[in-house]
Amino acid sequence: MSSDQVLECDQVAVGLPGLPLLATVHAQLQARRVTAILGPNGAGKSTLLSMLSGQRTPRAGQVLMAGQPVHRLPVPELARQRAVLAQDTTVAFDFTVQEVVEMGRYPHRHAPSPHEARIVRDAMQATGVVHLAGQSVNTLSGGERARTHLARALAQVWEPCPDGAARWLLLDEPTAALDLAHQHHAMALVRRWAVEQGVGVVAVLHDLNLALRYADDVLLLAGQHGVAGPVDAVLTPDTVARVWQVQCTAVRSADGVRQLLMTADALVPAG
Amino acid sequence: MSTAVLGKPRQPSRRMARLAPRTALLAGVALVLLALGWASTRGAYAITLPELWQVGLQAVGASDAAAEPPAQYLVFMNIRLPRLLMGVAAGAGLGLAGALMQGLFRNPLADPGLIGVSSGAALAAAVTIVLGAQWFPELPRTLGSWTLVAMAFAGGLAVTALIHALAQVGGTTRMGLMLLAGVAVNALAMSGLGFLNFISTDEQLRNLQMWLMGSLGGARWSAVALVSTVVAAAVAAGLALARPLNAIALGEAQAVLMGVPVERTKRLAVLVTALAVGAVTAATGIIGFIGLVAPHWVRLVAGPDHRVVVPGSALLGAALVVAADAVARTAVQPAELPLGVLTACIGVPLFLAMLRQFRGKV
Numbered sequence: 282m283s284s285d286q287v288l289e290c291d292q293v294a295v296g297l298p299g300l301p302l303l304a305t306v307h308a309q310l311q312a313r314r315v316t317a318i319l320g321p322n323g324a325g326k327s328t329l330l331s332m333l334s335g336q337r338t339p340r341a342g343q344v345l346m347a348g349q350p351v352h353r354l355p356v357p358e359l360a361r362q363r364a365v366l367a368q369d370t371t372v373a374f375d376f377t378v379q380e381v382v383e384m385g386r387y388p389h390r391h392a393p394s395p396h397e398a399r400i401v402r403d404a405m406q407a408t409g410v411v412h413l414a415g416q417s418v419n420t421l422s423g424g425e426r427a428r429t430h431l432a433r434a435l436a437q438v439w440e441p442c443p444d445g446a447a448r449w450l451l452l453d454e455p456t457a458a459l460d461l462a463h464q465h466h467a468m469a470l471v472r473r474w475a476v477e478q479g480v481g482v483v484a485v486l487h488d489l490n491l492a493l494r495y496a497d498d499v500l501l502l503a504g505q506h507g508v509a510g511p512v513d514a515v516l517t518p519d520t521v522a523r524v525w526q527v528q529c530t531a532v533r534s535a536d537g538v539r540q541l542l543m544t545a546d547a548l549v550p551a552g
Numbered sequence: 553m554s555t556a557v558l559g560k561p562r563q564p565s566r567r568m569a570r571l572a573p574r575t576a577l578l579a580g581v582a583l584v585l586l587a588l589g590w591a592s593t594r595g596a597y598a599i600t601l602p603e604l605w606q607v608g609l610q611a612v613g614a615s616d617a618a619a620e621p622p623a624q625y626l627v628f629m630n631i632r633l634p635r636l637l638m639g640v641a642a643g644a645g646l647g648l649a650g651a652l653m654q655g656l657f658r659n660p661l662a663d664p665g666l667i668g669v670s671s672g673a674a675l676a677a678a679v680t681i682v683l684g685a686q687w688f689p690e691l692p693r694t695l696g697s698w699t700l701v702a703m704a705f706a707g708g709l710a711v712t713a714l715i716h717a718l719a720q721v722g723g724t725t726r727m728g729l730m731l732l733a734g735v736a737v738n739a740l741a742m743s744g745l746g747f748l749n750f751i752s753t754d755e756q757l758r759n760l761q762m763w764l765m766g767s768l769g770g771a772r773w774s775a776v777a778l779v780s781t782v783v784a785a786a787v788a789a790g791l792a793l794a795r796p797l798n799a800i801a802l803g804e805a806q807a808v809l810m811g812v813p814v815e816r817t818k819r820l821a822v823l824v825t826a827l828a829v830g831a832v833t834a835a836t837g838i839i840g841f842i843g844l845v846a847p848h849w850v851r852l853v854a855g856p857d858h859r860v861v862v863p864g865s866a867l868l869g870a871a872l873v874v875a876a877d878a879v880a881r882t883a884v885q886p887a888e889l890p891l892g893v894l895t896a897c898i899g900v901p902l903f904l905a906m907l908r909q910f911r912g913k914v
Contacts, residue, residue: 376855
């Protein structure tokens with residue numbers, strides 16, 4: 282696979298300045314696939330995501346997007362290649378849903394698409410907020426707000442890069458505020474973006490069964506070294522017991538997808 | 553592109569009642585023209601509308617009237633018109649600065665005074681009035697009647713530069729630090745001002761107080777030209793900052809992720825504010841409240857998009873200052889009310905009425 286279809290973590294040291302190092306990650310994340318970043322609270326998932334996005338410089342090592350270190354790429358160029366959904370975004374002033382989604386088009390203002398208005402509308406349609414278009418984001422429920430910001434992120438990388446480099450969607454707990462139906466809709470949506478449009482999707486998740494159903498690969502942060510691999514190979518009951526100290530059994534759902542069933546007395550006995 | 557639909561409409565849309573951007577800006581222009589028209593006729597020397605028409609014809613050379621211009625022509629062209637235009641420039645500069653500061657601090661309570669321009673200008677003016685004769689007696693010989701203006705402008709810029717420098721951490725400007733540094737340095741400047749008040753003579757104190765309360769009196773064509781040029785450039789720069797400021801409403805970190813040059817935007821917004829408010833304050837003294845209220849008002853009627861809020865606040869500020877100055881000139885004839893006192897007096901009740909009407913949305 283050519284390097285412009287890979288987001289490479291080259292010995293990336295994950296940790297905040299002045300605090301203990303959390304993990305070192307060496308992995309290649311692929312475009313056209315969904316990668317779930319998993320791990321217990323405080324394992325460094327969001328910190329790693331901020332390093333993938335170029336927002337934070339790794340303590341050591343580097344993140345390469347299309348072969349270039351992301352923290353050195355110019356901010357406007359980076360914004361045309363990858364969009365980020367943060368965990369919580371507060372909006373100052375009463376911007377409407379449509380205005381917030383339009384802001385996602387900012388990096389394209391010098392070379393606008395002939396379909397700017399349609400992109401904004403289609404992005405709102407895709408995440409199911411089009412009926413809220415004229416409403417202030419500050420009056421929405423948490424889930425509606427999350428879907429608005431997902432639409433903004435989609436609008437940001439809606440069309441392919443002219444040079445053919447892969448686009449990336451970096452999502453920090455995209456499903457945390459969503460109800461059951463919207464969790465599945467959102468994950469199915471980004472999965473379609475990966476398969477049909479060749480976008481690389483990287484999502485921090487807590488729900489292992491969502492990861493098993495929608496992700497191709499897993500980047501597991503637990504202990505000193507991140508473990509990367511196909512979701513079925515990494516997410517085994519043994520791994521879950523070791524990382525989260527929770528017991529579970531693997532089952533097959535009716536549609537044949539492997540899922541994990543947590544046992545009633547789930548906590549693994551100490552020692 | 554993906555056309556999948558998530559979820560169903562949960563409720564009918566509750567659209568925000570807002571003026572369209574173009575309508576709002578046209579209304580702003582109309583307000584400025586209305587204020588100018590009304591203020592043109594008002595004053596110690598009343599000029600009726602037909603007389604104003606004659607003055608206009610004469611000014612463009614279209615009148616074949618007598619070789620000697622009538623009194624109303626002289627009054628209007630030499631005294632009233634520069635004053636009206638200074639009002640437009642001052643109001644536009646203050647309104648614009650308010651919009652930039654509120655956008656930058658992501659806070660509707662932010663005011664251009666936060667970054668120290670006004671208090672710096674006031675302190676420098678006080679030093680000039682009270683200590684100028686002792687400390688730099690030579691200065692008026694080079695600067696002449698511009699001494700106070702130049703000192704106040706320099707003082708405003710210097711204090712803003714100090715506050716900006718105090719908010720630098722590792723090459724970035726921390727807005728939270730800037731707010732705190734601003735509060736602290738403003739307090740220091742106010743204490744300096746208090747001390748200068750204390751040691752001043754009665755005449756100096758009177759001069760200083762009149763300056764502090766703001767006035768468009770004595771607006772000269774040269775000062776009008778200077779302030780208008782600075783404010784016009786500031787408005788142009790402010791318009792270029794509108795979209796970056798919109799993105800900053802989502803937070804600085806998110807704005808960077810969307811490709812916005814956030815550090816450059818912050819530096820430019822502070823510089824533009826300091827130049828505009830510095831020039832206005834140096835020429836007119838302190839005119840409060842316009843920078844706080846104008847952007848608030850525009851957002852209430854036209855929404856928070858800075859592409860409307862920035863020019864709209866400049867227009868509304870201009871209309872407010874021109875109208876307030878007309879009242880200041882005529883309310884207690886033959887004396888003149890301080891403009892800074894009046895702007896708050898007129899602005900606050902209107903502002904509170906507006907808040908009540910829109911209380912569900914603030």
